[in-house]
Amino acid sequence: MAGLAAAFGSGAMTNSFEDIMETELIMLIGSNTTESHPVAGYKIKQAVKKGAKLIVIDPRNIELAGYADLHLQLKPGTNLPLLNALAHVIIEEGLYNEEFIRERTEGFDAYKDTVKDYSPEAVAEICGVPAEKIREAARMYAKAGKAMILYTMGITQFSFGTYGVLAVANLAMLTGHVGKDGAGVNPLRGQNNVQGACDMGGLPNVFTGYQRVDDPAANEKFSKAWGVKLPEKPGLTLGEMFDGALKGSIKAMYIMGENPVLSDPDARHIEEALKNLDFLVVQDIFLTETARFADVVLPAATFAEKDGTFTNTERRVQRVRKAIPCVGEAKPDWEIIALVATKMGYPMNYSSAEEIFDEMRTLTPSYAGITYERLEKKSLQWPCPAPDHPGTKFLHSDKFVRGKGLFHPIPFKEPEEKPDSEYPFTLITGRRLYHYHTGTMSRRSMMGEHMPEDHLEMNPADAKKLNVNDGDRVRVTTRRGSVEIKVALTDKVPEGTVFASFHFFESPVNQVTNPARDPLAKTPELKYSAAKIEKL
Known part of the structure; x- marks a missing residue:
């Protein structure tokens, strides 16, 4: 992960939504964009209508x-060999960008040696995509004057998710499709301010702007600014925190705006961890499934009841303006945190979200030139290092963060568990257009009427073998347990694969998903679980 962070920064889009309309080719991998990111999905449709080519890998x-x-309708869990096969063809046919590789990268020879073993013919046996289709996709991507890759959690939510991201980055560097308009490596963030939360240090190993806590200079800077000696080693990731709670090494937890009882894998494990805590605080806008385990629930303000900023997936910082007074006892998150911190002996005497933002930008080079005054006129994309800087439309125009981009040889890794005679199906999970994350807001709106319950997508050929009809209820069982859900027959999913979303507490599919984690990013393998299906 360190190499990825050094070469491609924060995990934000290297380019912009505007570039979708300027590119010649879009490669979309591991993303059901029109349902999970409908604004981006609409732009892709517009780009295709305008003449852009589109390759979908899903x-x-x-x-x-x-x-x-x-x-390219690949088998679940075979992203890595397919991406290596695309690189194999590009190198074999001399379609790679020699000048870009020579001047802006290193490690190419080792990468070349790795992908030579991934011929389309060999990989076709693994991923189920015909070799000629793999060759055609590789040629289209390499020969385009401008090409961009869009991806989401269909790449990252595996026990080898880091490798998936590196494989995508390899492909962009191989062809020189990065550091210019209409190109780049572009992960789409799943919620409106996920990028902003990460930018502001909502990760266990960094301060704001991805300044590492174990970097002595950064640690000293923030310790001096905040008047306390700060920890010098990274903290725990989300999954590690719940492991600690279950073991008893973590006694208390403060959860803000998150509903892990529905969103995290092997969710019964999460429930047991929460029950084992001595003290749990949940700060949210509704009494969520997680809040029901809390000792104290703090009522937070919604987006419409507070001032601040959101930073979206293209690094765009936007003003959020208070539209209505806070309802009931609710307060903005920053105000609640300041009150709690003050009661605990560390006075936080802020008067507004803008005051906090101004403090933050003095400590964060990528945000240094962004002010509320400027944001009143228009949004800005970081990095924006000075008050007269226009913001940055795309990253890495001259060099990567680490200097030269590093190719990573990526071996084929398989999911942690595979279908077998007892669990013959592959269960994959995702989102539905009508709902947002765990449904905390969308199911309390008219969206709940449009889709009041979930369904398990199943191929008709599989249903026939199980004597299951459209609308029947089934039990889905994995090594973690079982959930019950209604079936919807569709050829959207291939034989042997079933799909469900995680929005619904009535069919909490994440109770049975796989908690196996990527050893570097610690991301769980939500996108692949071996399962069996029984008609009820």
């Missing part, structure tokens, strides 16, 4: 596959 026959020039 196990499901998603909506955008109908707009695609090529749909």
Whole structure:
């Protein structure tokens, strides 16, 4: 992960939504964009209508596959060999960007030696995509004057998720499709301010702007600014915190705006961890499934009841303006935190969100030139290092953060568990257009009427073998337990694969998903679980 962070920074989009409309080719991998990121999905449709080519790489026959020039319907969990096979063809046929590789990268020879073993013919046996389709996709991507890759959690939510991101980055560097308009490596963030939370240090190993806590200079800077001696080693990731709670090494927890009882894998494990805490605080806008375990619930203000900023997936910082007074006893998150900190002996005497933002930007080079005054006129994309800087449309125009981009040889890694005679199906999970994350807000709105319950997508051929009809209820069982859900027959999913979302507490699919983690990023393998299906 260190190499990835050094080469490609924070995990934000290297480019902008505007570039979707300027590119010649879009490669979409591991993203059901029209349902999970409908604004980006609409822009992809516009780009295709304008003349851009589209390659969709996804196990499901998603909506955008109908707009695609090529749909590589790979078997779940085979992203790595497919991406290596694309690189194999590009190198074998001399389609790579020699000048870019020579001047802006290192490690190419080792990477070349790795991908030579991933011929399309060999990989076709692994991923189920015909060799000629792999060759065609590689040629289209390499030959385009401008090409961009869009991806989401269909790449990252595996026990080898870091490798998936590195494989995508390798492909962009191999062809020189990075550091210019209409190109880049572009992960789409799943919620409105995930990027902003990460930028502000909402990670266990960094302060704001990705300044590492174990960097002595950064640690000293923040310790001096805040008047306390700060820890010098990274903290725990989300999964590690719940492990600690279950073991008893973590006694108390403060959860803000998160509902892990529905969103985290092996959710029964999460429930047991919460029960084992001595003290739990939940700060949220509704009494969520997680809040029901809390000793104290602090009522937070919604987006419409507070001032501040959101930073979206393209690094765009935007003003959020208070539209209505706070309802009931609710307060903005920053105000609640300041009150709690003051009671605990560390006075936080802030008067507004703007005051906090101004303090933050003095400590954060990438935000230094962004002010509320400027944001009143228009949004800005970081890095924006000075008050007269216009913001940055795309990253890495001259060099990568580490200097030269580093190619990473990526071996084939398989998911932690595979289907077998007892668990013959592959269960994959994702989102639905009508709902947002765990449904805390969307299911309390009219969206709940449009989709009041979830369904398990199943191929008709599989249903016939199980004597299951459309609308029947089934039990889905994995090595973690069982959930019950209604079936919807569809050819969106191939034989042997079933799909469900995690929005619904009535069919909490994350109770049975796999908690196996990527050893570097610690991301769980939510996208792949071996399962069996029984008609009820």
